[in-house]
Amino acid sequence: MDGVRKKGGNVPALKVRDLYKSYGDLEVLSGISFDLEKGEVKAVLGPSGTGKSTLLQCINRLTVPDRGEVWLDGVEVIDSKREIYKIRSSIGMVFQHFNLFSHLRVLDNVCIGPIRVKKMSRKEAVKLGMEKLKQVNLEDKANAYPAELSGGQQQRAAIARAMAMNPKLMLFDEPTSALDPELIGEVLEIIKSLAKSRMTMLIVTHEIGFARSACDKIIFMEHGKILEEGSPDKILNDPECARTKEFLNKITEL
Amino acid sequence: MEALIEALPYILRGVPITLVVLGGSISLGLISGLVMAIAEVYGFRFLSMPVYLIEATLRAIPVLVLLYLFYFGLLGFPPLLVAIFALGLRSGAYQSQIFRGAIESIQVGQTVAAQSLGMGRFRVIYYIVLPQAIRLAIGPWTNEYNVVTKATSYAYLVGALELLRRARYVIAASHGNAVLIYSFCAIIYYMIAQGGCSILYRIESKLRVPGFEARGGWR
Numbered sequence: 001m002d003g004v005r006k007k008g009g010n011v012p013a014l015k016v017r018d019l020y021k022s023y024g025d026l027e028v029l030s031g032i033s034f035d036l037e038k039g040e041v042k043a044v045l046g047p048s049g050t051g052k053s054t055l056l057q058c059i060n061r062l063t064v065p066d067r068g069e070v071w072l073d074g075v076e077v078i079d080s081k082r083e084i085y086k087i088r089s090s091i092g093m094v095f096q097h098f099n100l101f102s103h104l105r106v107l108d109n110v111c112i113g114p115i116r117v118k119k120m121s122r123k124e125a126v127k128l129g130m131e132k133l134k135q136v137n138l139e140d141k142a143n144a145y146p147a148e149l150s151g152g153q154q155q156r157a158a159i160a161r162a163m164a165m166n167p168k169l170m171l172f173d174e175p176t177s178a179l180d181p182e183l184i185g186e187v188l189e190i191i192k193s194l195a196k197s198r199m200t201m202l203i204v205t206h207e208i209g210f211a212r213s214a215c216d217k218i219i220f221m222e223h224g225k226i227l228e229e230g231s232p233d234k235i236l237n238d239p240e241c242a243r244t245k246e247f248l249n250k251i252t253e254l
Numbered sequence: 255m256e257a258l259i260e261a262l263p264y265i266l267r268g269v270p271i272t273l274v275v276l277g278g279s280i281s282l283g284l285i286s287g288l289v290m291a292i293a294e295v296y297g298f299r300f301l302s303m304p305v306y307l308i309e310a311t312l313r314a315i316p317v318l319v320l321l322y323l324f325y326f327g328l329l330g331f332p333p334l335l336v337a338i339f340a341l342g343l344r345s346g347a348y349q350s351q352i353f354r355g356a357i358e359s360i361q362v363g364q365t366v367a368a369q370s371l372g373m374g375r376f377r378v379i380y381y382i383v384l385p386q387a388i389r390l391a392i393g394p395w396t397n398e399y400n401v402v403t404k405a406t407s408y409a410y411l412v413g414a415l416e417l418l419r420r421a422r423y424v425i426a427a428s429h430g431n432a433v434l435i436y437s438f439c440a441i442i443y444y445m446i447a448q449g450g451c452s453i454l455y456r457i458e459s460k461l462r463v464p465g466f467e468a469r470g471g472w473r
Contacts, residue, residue, distance in 0.1 A: 060370060
Protein backbone atom coordinates (compact mmCIF):
# COMPACT_ATOMS: atom_id res chain seq x y z
CA MET A 1 0.00 0.00 0.00
CA ASP A 2 2.76 2.35 1.03
CA GLY A 3 4.76 1.48 -2.03
CA VAL A 4 1.85 2.26 -4.31
CA ARG A 5 1.23 5.57 -2.65
CA LYS A 6 4.92 6.44 -2.83
CA LYS A 7 4.82 6.12 -6.59
CA GLY A 8 1.92 8.52 -6.63
CA GLY A 9 4.25 10.99 -4.95
CA ASN A 10 1.71 12.11 -2.38
CA VAL A 11 3.17 10.48 0.71
CA PRO A 12 4.63 13.28 2.80
CA ALA A 13 8.37 13.10 3.48
CA LEU A 14 7.56 13.54 7.13
CA LYS A 15 4.28 13.06 8.92
CA VAL A 16 4.01 13.88 12.63
CA ARG A 17 0.83 13.00 14.51
CA ASP A 18 -0.18 13.86 18.10
CA LEU A 19 3.31 13.95 19.55
CA TYR A 20 3.44 14.23 23.33
CA LYS A 21 6.48 14.45 25.58
CA SER A 22 6.82 15.34 29.25
CA TYR A 23 9.78 15.71 31.53
CA GLY A 24 8.33 15.00 34.96
CA ASP A 25 5.43 17.39 35.43
CA LEU A 26 6.52 19.60 32.57
CA GLU A 27 4.74 18.85 29.34
CA VAL A 28 7.13 19.93 26.59
CA LEU A 29 5.14 18.69 23.61
CA SER A 30 1.34 18.67 23.86
CA GLY A 31 0.03 17.08 20.72
CA ILE A 32 2.07 18.20 17.75
CA SER A 33 0.84 17.28 14.27
CA PHE A 34 2.07 18.45 10.89
CA ASP A 35 3.23 17.26 7.50
CA LEU A 36 6.33 18.04 5.50
CA GLU A 37 6.06 17.37 1.77
CA LYS A 38 9.03 16.21 -0.28
CA GLY A 39 11.21 19.18 -1.17
CA GLU A 40 9.37 21.41 1.24
CA VAL A 41 11.16 23.73 3.67
CA LYS A 42 9.43 24.63 6.91
CA ALA A 43 10.64 26.96 9.60
CA VAL A 44 9.63 26.49 13.23
CA LEU A 45 9.38 29.75 15.15
CA GLY A 46 8.53 30.33 18.77
CA PRO A 47 9.81 31.48 22.14
CA SER A 48 12.59 29.59 23.93
CA GLY A 49 11.49 26.59 25.97
CA THR A 50 8.48 25.80 23.80
CA GLY A 51 9.76 22.37 22.84
CA LYS A 52 11.15 23.13 19.40
CA SER A 53 14.40 21.24 19.98
CA THR A 54 12.54 18.40 21.69
CA LEU A 55 10.30 18.17 18.62
CA LEU A 56 13.31 17.73 16.33
CA GLN A 57 14.83 15.12 18.64
CA CYS A 58 11.58 13.19 18.79
CA ILE A 59 11.59 12.92 15.00
CA ASN A 60 14.78 10.83 14.87
CA ARG A 61 14.12 9.45 18.34
CA LEU A 62 17.19 10.86 20.04
CA THR A 63 14.42 11.63 22.50
CA VAL A 64 11.66 9.06 22.79
CA PRO A 65 8.21 10.68 22.75
CA ASP A 66 5.60 9.55 25.28
CA ARG A 67 2.90 9.25 22.63
CA GLY A 68 2.30 9.97 19.00
CA GLU A 69 3.53 8.86 15.62
CA VAL A 70 6.31 9.92 13.30
CA TRP A 71 6.24 8.70 9.71
CA LEU A 72 9.18 9.06 7.38
CA ASP A 73 8.39 8.52 3.70
CA GLY A 74 5.35 6.47 4.65
CA VAL A 75 7.27 4.29 7.12
CA GLU A 76 6.58 4.66 10.82
CA VAL A 77 9.58 5.45 12.99
CA ILE A 78 9.50 2.97 15.86
CA ASP A 79 11.85 1.89 18.61
CA SER A 80 13.34 -1.25 17.08
CA LYS A 81 17.09 -0.83 17.58
CA ARG A 82 18.21 -1.87 14.12
CA GLU A 83 15.56 0.19 12.40
CA ILE A 84 16.19 3.30 14.43
CA TYR A 85 19.90 3.41 13.50
CA LYS A 86 18.94 3.11 9.86
CA ILE A 87 16.31 5.80 10.13
CA ARG A 88 18.64 8.18 11.95
CA SER A 89 21.25 7.69 9.23
CA SER A 90 18.70 8.92 6.70
CA ILE A 91 17.86 12.08 8.66
CA GLY A 92 20.53 14.75 8.75
CA MET A 93 20.77 16.83 11.89
CA VAL A 94 22.53 20.15 12.44
CA PHE A 95 22.97 21.53 15.94
CA GLN A 96 23.18 24.94 17.52
CA HIS A 97 26.67 24.23 18.86
CA PHE A 98 27.91 22.42 15.71
CA ASN A 99 29.04 19.35 17.70
CA LEU A 100 31.87 18.45 15.36
CA PHE A 101 34.12 15.60 16.52
CA SER A 102 37.10 17.52 17.90
CA HIS A 103 39.73 14.83 17.39
CA LEU A 104 39.00 14.44 13.68
CA ARG A 105 39.98 16.63 10.76
CA VAL A 106 37.13 18.30 8.89
CA LEU A 107 37.25 15.75 6.08
CA ASP A 108 37.19 12.86 8.56
CA ASN A 109 34.25 14.45 10.34
CA VAL A 110 32.38 14.35 7.04
CA CYS A 111 33.56 10.84 6.10
CA ILE A 112 33.07 9.03 9.39
CA GLY A 113 29.34 8.52 8.85
CA PRO A 114 29.62 7.03 5.35
CA ILE A 115 32.58 4.84 6.45
CA ARG A 116 31.40 3.62 9.86
CA VAL A 117 27.65 3.55 9.33
CA LYS A 118 27.22 3.00 5.60
CA LYS A 119 30.37 0.85 5.29
CA MET A 120 31.58 2.85 2.31
CA SER A 121 35.22 2.34 1.30
CA ARG A 122 37.57 5.05 2.51
CA LYS A 123 38.45 6.06 -1.03
CA GLU A 124 34.83 6.49 -2.04
CA ALA A 125 34.00 8.32 1.17
CA VAL A 126 36.86 10.78 0.71
CA LYS A 127 35.64 11.57 -2.79
CA LEU A 128 32.11 12.10 -1.49
CA GLY A 129 33.40 14.10 1.48
CA MET A 130 35.39 16.48 -0.72
CA GLU A 131 32.29 16.95 -2.89
CA LYS A 132 30.21 17.88 0.14
CA LEU A 133 32.90 20.20 1.47
CA LYS A 134 32.96 21.91 -1.90
CA GLN A 135 29.21 22.49 -1.64
CA VAL A 136 29.74 24.37 1.62
CA ASN A 137 32.84 26.20 0.30
CA LEU A 138 35.15 24.49 2.73
CA GLU A 139 37.34 22.26 0.57
CA ASP A 140 40.44 24.28 1.54
CA LYS A 141 39.82 23.43 5.21
CA ALA A 142 39.54 19.67 4.67
CA ASN A 143 42.66 18.98 6.71
CA ALA A 144 42.00 21.48 9.51
CA TYR A 145 40.76 20.48 12.94
CA PRO A 146 37.46 21.91 14.23
CA ALA A 147 39.28 24.04 16.82
CA GLU A 148 41.05 25.85 13.97
CA LEU A 149 37.80 26.96 12.31
CA SER A 150 35.51 29.92 12.90
CA GLY A 151 31.98 29.23 14.12
CA GLY A 152 30.57 29.74 10.64
CA GLN A 153 33.09 27.33 9.14
CA GLN A 154 32.36 24.76 11.84
CA GLN A 155 28.64 24.98 11.15
CA ARG A 156 29.21 24.61 7.41
CA ALA A 157 31.38 21.55 8.09
CA ALA A 158 28.57 20.16 10.27
CA ILE A 159 26.11 20.65 7.40
CA ALA A 160 28.50 18.82 5.06
CA ARG A 161 28.76 16.00 7.62
CA ALA A 162 24.99 15.61 7.68
CA MET A 163 24.69 15.88 3.88
CA ALA A 164 27.33 13.18 3.35
CA MET A 165 24.80 10.64 4.61
CA ASN A 166 22.58 11.54 1.66
CA PRO A 167 19.61 12.21 3.94
CA LYS A 168 15.95 12.24 2.98
CA LEU A 169 15.31 14.99 5.46
CA MET A 170 17.41 17.63 7.20
CA LEU A 171 16.67 18.93 10.69
CA PHE A 172 18.25 22.21 11.78
CA ASP A 173 18.20 23.14 15.46
CA GLU A 174 18.87 26.89 15.64
CA PRO A 175 21.84 26.60 13.28
CA THR A 176 22.88 30.24 13.59
CA SER A 177 22.06 31.01 17.23
CA ALA A 178 25.60 30.44 18.48
CA LEU A 179 27.25 32.46 15.69
CA ASP A 180 28.69 35.96 15.64
CA PRO A 181 26.41 38.21 13.59
CA GLU A 182 28.86 38.52 10.72
CA LEU A 183 29.09 34.74 10.36
CA ILE A 184 25.36 34.07 10.19
CA GLY A 185 25.08 34.98 6.52
CA GLU A 186 27.52 32.37 5.23
CA VAL A 187 25.61 29.58 7.00
CA LEU A 188 22.19 30.80 5.86
CA GLU A 189 23.53 31.01 2.28
CA ILE A 190 24.37 27.30 2.41
CA ILE A 191 20.95 26.39 3.81
CA LYS A 192 19.31 28.49 1.10
CA SER A 193 21.28 26.67 -1.58
CA LEU A 194 20.03 23.38 -0.10
CA ALA A 195 16.48 24.75 -0.26
CA LYS A 196 17.02 25.58 -3.91
CA SER A 197 18.12 22.01 -4.59
CA ARG A 198 14.75 20.93 -3.09
CA MET A 199 16.14 19.30 0.02
CA THR A 200 13.35 18.58 2.49
CA MET A 201 14.09 20.58 5.61
CA LEU A 202 12.67 21.47 9.00
CA ILE A 203 14.45 24.47 10.48
CA VAL A 204 14.12 25.80 14.01
CA THR A 205 15.30 29.39 13.79
CA HIS A 206 14.96 32.91 15.10
CA GLU A 207 16.02 34.46 11.79
CA ILE A 208 12.77 36.00 10.56
CA GLY A 209 14.26 37.33 7.34
CA PHE A 210 15.62 33.95 6.49
CA ALA A 211 12.32 32.23 7.29
CA ARG A 212 10.58 34.67 4.95
CA SER A 213 12.95 34.29 2.03
CA ALA A 214 13.94 30.62 2.18
CA CYS A 215 10.98 28.75 3.66
CA ASP A 216 7.75 27.60 2.07
CA LYS A 217 5.83 27.51 5.33
CA ILE A 218 6.23 28.70 8.88
CA ILE A 219 5.05 26.87 11.97
CA PHE A 220 4.55 28.97 15.08
CA MET A 221 4.88 27.02 18.33
CA GLU A 222 4.30 27.91 21.93
CA HIS A 223 4.00 25.82 25.11
CA GLY A 224 4.38 22.58 23.20
CA LYS A 225 1.57 23.35 20.76
CA ILE A 226 1.42 24.54 17.18
CA LEU A 227 -0.54 27.80 17.36
CA GLU A 228 -0.61 28.37 13.64
CA GLU A 229 0.94 27.33 10.38
CA GLY A 230 0.98 29.07 7.04
CA SER A 231 2.95 30.81 4.34
CA PRO A 232 5.66 33.23 5.52
CA ASP A 233 3.58 36.05 4.11
CA LYS A 234 0.55 35.06 6.13
CA ILE A 235 2.34 34.31 9.41
CA LEU A 236 4.73 37.25 9.36
CA ASN A 237 2.39 39.92 8.03
CA ASP A 238 -1.07 38.87 9.05
CA PRO A 239 -0.95 36.28 11.85
CA GLU A 240 -4.23 35.02 13.24
CA CYS A 241 -3.03 34.45 16.80
CA ALA A 242 -2.41 37.36 19.10
CA ARG A 243 0.54 35.45 20.60
CA THR A 244 2.21 35.12 17.21
CA LYS A 245 1.86 38.85 16.66
CA GLU A 246 3.26 39.58 20.13
CA PHE A 247 6.23 37.29 19.59
CA LEU A 248 7.03 38.76 16.18
CA ASN A 249 6.81 42.27 17.53
CA LYS A 250 9.15 41.38 20.34
CA ILE A 251 11.87 39.90 18.20
CA THR A 252 11.67 42.49 15.42
CA GLU A 253 11.90 45.30 17.99
CA LEU A 254 15.51 44.37 18.69
CA MET B 255 83.03 -3.81 47.44
CA GLU B 256 84.11 -6.73 45.33
CA ALA B 257 81.36 -8.84 46.77
CA LEU B 258 78.98 -6.12 45.82
CA ILE B 259 80.07 -6.04 42.18
CA GLU B 260 79.69 -9.78 42.08
CA ALA B 261 76.18 -9.42 43.43
CA LEU B 262 75.06 -6.85 40.88
CA PRO B 263 74.17 -9.28 38.07
CA TYR B 264 72.12 -11.23 40.60
CA ILE B 265 70.17 -8.12 41.54
CA LEU B 266 69.78 -7.04 37.91
CA ARG B 267 68.17 -10.36 37.04
CA GLY B 268 65.30 -9.08 39.15
CA VAL B 269 64.67 -6.22 36.73
CA PRO B 270 62.89 -8.31 34.07
CA ILE B 271 60.71 -9.77 36.80
CA THR B 272 59.88 -6.31 38.07
CA LEU B 273 59.06 -5.30 34.50
CA VAL B 274 56.79 -8.31 34.07
CA VAL B 275 54.89 -7.40 37.23
CA LEU B 276 54.73 -3.78 36.07
CA GLY B 277 53.64 -4.61 32.51
CA GLY B 278 51.16 -7.23 33.64
CA SER B 279 49.51 -5.17 36.34
CA ILE B 280 49.40 -1.89 34.39
CA SER B 281 47.84 -3.70 31.41
CA LEU B 282 45.33 -5.50 33.59
CA GLY B 283 44.62 -2.14 35.19
CA LEU B 284 44.20 -0.46 31.82
CA ILE B 285 41.70 -3.00 30.56
CA SER B 286 39.73 -3.34 33.79
CA GLY B 287 39.90 0.42 34.34
CA LEU B 288 38.46 1.19 30.90
CA VAL B 289 35.72 -1.40 31.34
CA MET B 290 34.81 -0.07 34.78
CA ALA B 291 34.81 3.53 33.57
CA ILE B 292 32.56 2.75 30.61
CA ALA B 293 30.24 0.72 32.83
CA GLU B 294 30.04 3.53 35.36
CA VAL B 295 29.32 6.22 32.79
CA TYR B 296 27.16 4.38 30.28
CA GLY B 297 25.92 1.33 32.16
CA PHE B 298 22.42 0.99 33.46
CA ARG B 299 21.99 1.13 37.20
CA PHE B 300 22.19 -2.62 37.73
CA LEU B 301 25.58 -2.57 36.05
CA SER B 302 27.04 0.70 37.28
CA MET B 303 26.17 0.16 40.95
CA PRO B 304 28.10 -3.10 41.47
CA VAL B 305 30.99 -1.74 39.41
CA TYR B 306 31.06 1.32 41.61
CA LEU B 307 31.12 -0.88 44.73
CA ILE B 308 33.99 -3.03 43.42
CA GLU B 309 35.95 0.04 42.40
CA ALA B 310 35.40 1.80 45.72
CA THR B 311 36.44 -1.32 47.65
CA LEU B 312 39.61 -1.81 45.63
CA ARG B 313 40.58 1.79 46.23
CA ALA B 314 39.87 1.70 49.95
CA ILE B 315 41.85 -1.42 50.89
CA PRO B 316 45.61 -1.06 51.50
CA VAL B 317 47.60 -2.70 48.76
CA LEU B 318 49.34 -4.95 51.32
CA VAL B 319 46.04 -6.33 52.56
CA LEU B 320 44.95 -6.87 48.99
CA LEU B 321 48.16 -8.74 48.21
CA TYR B 322 47.79 -11.01 51.22
CA LEU B 323 44.12 -11.62 50.45
CA PHE B 324 44.99 -12.70 46.93
CA TYR B 325 48.00 -14.67 48.15
CA PHE B 326 46.05 -16.71 50.67
CA GLY B 327 42.88 -16.70 48.64
CA LEU B 328 44.57 -18.02 45.53
CA LEU B 329 46.80 -20.50 47.32
CA GLY B 330 48.98 -22.37 44.88
CA PHE B 331 49.06 -19.62 42.28
CA PRO B 332 52.57 -18.52 41.27
CA PRO B 333 53.59 -15.40 43.23
CA LEU B 334 54.08 -13.45 40.02
CA LEU B 335 50.45 -13.95 39.04
CA VAL B 336 49.20 -13.14 42.52
CA ALA B 337 51.14 -9.88 42.43
CA ILE B 338 49.85 -9.00 38.96
CA PHE B 339 46.24 -9.70 39.96
CA ALA B 340 46.37 -7.70 43.16
CA LEU B 341 48.33 -4.74 41.83
CA GLY B 342 46.50 -4.79 38.49
CA LEU B 343 43.00 -4.73 39.92
CA ARG B 344 43.93 -2.05 42.43
CA SER B 345 45.39 0.01 39.60
CA GLY B 346 42.29 -0.65 37.49
CA ALA B 347 40.15 0.95 40.17
CA TYR B 348 42.33 4.07 40.12
CA GLN B 349 42.56 4.10 36.34
CA SER B 350 38.79 3.83 36.07
CA GLN B 351 38.53 7.19 37.80
CA ILE B 352 41.05 8.74 35.40
CA PHE B 353 39.09 7.44 32.41
CA ARG B 354 35.70 8.31 33.92
CA GLY B 355 36.80 11.91 34.33
CA ALA B 356 38.13 12.03 30.78
CA ILE B 357 35.01 10.41 29.30
CA GLU B 358 32.70 12.77 31.16
CA SER B 359 34.60 15.78 29.91
CA ILE B 360 33.70 15.02 26.28
CA GLN B 361 30.75 17.22 25.29
CA VAL B 362 27.48 15.33 25.19
CA GLY B 363 26.73 17.14 21.93
CA GLN B 364 29.33 15.05 20.13
CA THR B 365 27.76 11.76 21.21
CA VAL B 366 24.34 13.09 20.18
CA ALA B 367 25.75 14.11 16.79
CA ALA B 368 27.29 10.66 16.36
CA GLN B 369 23.98 9.02 17.24
CA SER B 370 22.22 11.26 14.75
CA LEU B 371 24.47 9.81 12.03
CA GLY B 372 23.09 6.38 12.91
CA MET B 373 25.91 5.09 15.13
CA GLY B 374 24.97 2.72 17.92
CA ARG B 375 26.29 3.07 21.46
CA PHE B 376 29.30 0.84 20.86
CA ARG B 377 30.44 2.77 17.80
CA VAL B 378 29.90 6.12 19.48
CA ILE B 379 32.09 5.05 22.40
CA TYR B 380 34.73 3.44 20.21
CA TYR B 381 35.08 6.02 17.44
CA ILE B 382 34.12 9.27 19.12
CA VAL B 383 34.45 9.12 22.91
CA LEU B 384 37.47 6.91 23.58
CA PRO B 385 39.89 8.50 21.09
CA GLN B 386 39.29 11.84 22.81
CA ALA B 387 39.15 10.52 26.36
CA ILE B 388 42.44 8.66 25.98
CA ARG B 389 44.17 11.82 24.77
CA LEU B 390 42.95 13.64 27.85
CA ALA B 391 43.83 10.75 30.14
CA ILE B 392 47.49 10.26 29.23
CA GLY B 393 48.70 13.08 31.49
CA PRO B 394 46.99 11.82 34.66
CA TRP B 395 47.81 8.27 33.60
CA THR B 396 51.58 8.91 33.91
CA ASN B 397 50.86 9.37 37.60
CA GLU B 398 49.32 5.93 37.87
CA TYR B 399 52.22 4.48 35.89
CA ASN B 400 54.65 5.82 38.52
CA VAL B 401 52.51 4.51 41.35
CA VAL B 402 52.38 1.03 39.83
CA THR B 403 56.12 1.05 39.10
CA LYS B 404 56.79 1.65 42.76
CA ALA B 405 54.10 -0.76 43.90
CA THR B 406 55.83 -3.63 42.08
CA SER B 407 58.24 -3.72 45.04
CA TYR B 408 55.41 -5.14 47.15
CA ALA B 409 55.58 -8.27 45.03
CA TYR B 410 58.51 -9.46 47.15
CA LEU B 411 56.11 -9.95 50.06
CA VAL B 412 54.37 -12.80 48.26
CA GLY B 413 57.67 -14.32 47.17
CA ALA B 414 58.27 -13.01 43.66
CA LEU B 415 62.00 -12.87 43.04
CA GLU B 416 61.94 -9.29 41.82
CA LEU B 417 64.46 -6.50 42.20
CA LEU B 418 63.90 -5.65 45.84
CA ARG B 419 63.77 -9.20 47.14
CA ARG B 420 67.09 -9.93 45.49
CA ALA B 421 68.55 -6.76 46.96
CA ARG B 422 67.51 -7.89 50.43
CA TYR B 423 69.12 -11.30 49.91
CA VAL B 424 72.38 -9.61 48.96
CA ILE B 425 72.22 -7.27 51.93
CA ALA B 426 71.56 -10.17 54.29
CA ALA B 427 74.40 -12.20 52.80
CA SER B 428 76.95 -9.38 52.80
CA HIS B 429 76.16 -8.14 56.30
CA GLY B 430 75.51 -4.54 55.50
CA ASN B 431 75.96 -2.28 52.49
CA ALA B 432 72.25 -1.54 52.81
CA VAL B 433 72.53 2.12 51.83
CA LEU B 434 74.62 1.35 48.78
CA ILE B 435 72.39 -1.45 47.54
CA TYR B 436 69.11 0.36 48.21
CA SER B 437 70.54 3.40 46.40
CA PHE B 438 71.29 1.15 43.46
CA CYS B 439 67.67 -0.08 43.54
CA ALA B 440 66.40 3.48 43.78
CA ILE B 441 68.29 4.38 40.61
CA ILE B 442 66.79 1.45 38.77
CA TYR B 443 63.23 2.35 39.87
CA TYR B 444 63.91 5.92 38.83
CA MET B 445 65.01 4.79 35.38
CA ILE B 446 61.96 2.59 34.89
CA ALA B 447 59.61 5.36 36.01
CA GLN B 448 61.27 8.15 34.03
CA GLY B 449 61.80 6.01 30.94
CA GLY B 450 58.14 5.06 30.87
CA CYS B 451 56.97 8.60 31.47
CA SER B 452 59.07 10.04 28.68
CA ILE B 453 57.61 7.46 26.28
CA LEU B 454 54.11 8.39 27.47
CA TYR B 455 54.79 12.10 27.01
CA ARG B 456 56.04 11.40 23.53
CA ILE B 457 52.82 9.52 22.73
CA GLU B 458 50.83 12.38 24.23
CA SER B 459 52.47 14.99 22.03
CA LYS B 460 52.18 12.76 18.98
CA LEU B 461 48.42 12.42 19.52
CA ARG B 462 47.95 16.08 20.29
CA VAL B 463 45.70 17.90 17.83
CA PRO B 464 44.39 21.46 17.91
CA GLY B 465 41.73 21.58 20.58
CA PHE B 466 43.64 19.12 22.77
CA GLU B 467 46.55 21.25 23.89
CA ALA B 468 46.95 19.30 27.09
CA ARG B 469 49.59 21.41 28.80
CA GLY B 470 48.57 24.97 28.16
CA GLY B 471 49.35 27.39 30.93
CA TRP B 472 49.29 31.12 30.32
CA ARG B 473 49.41 32.56 26.89
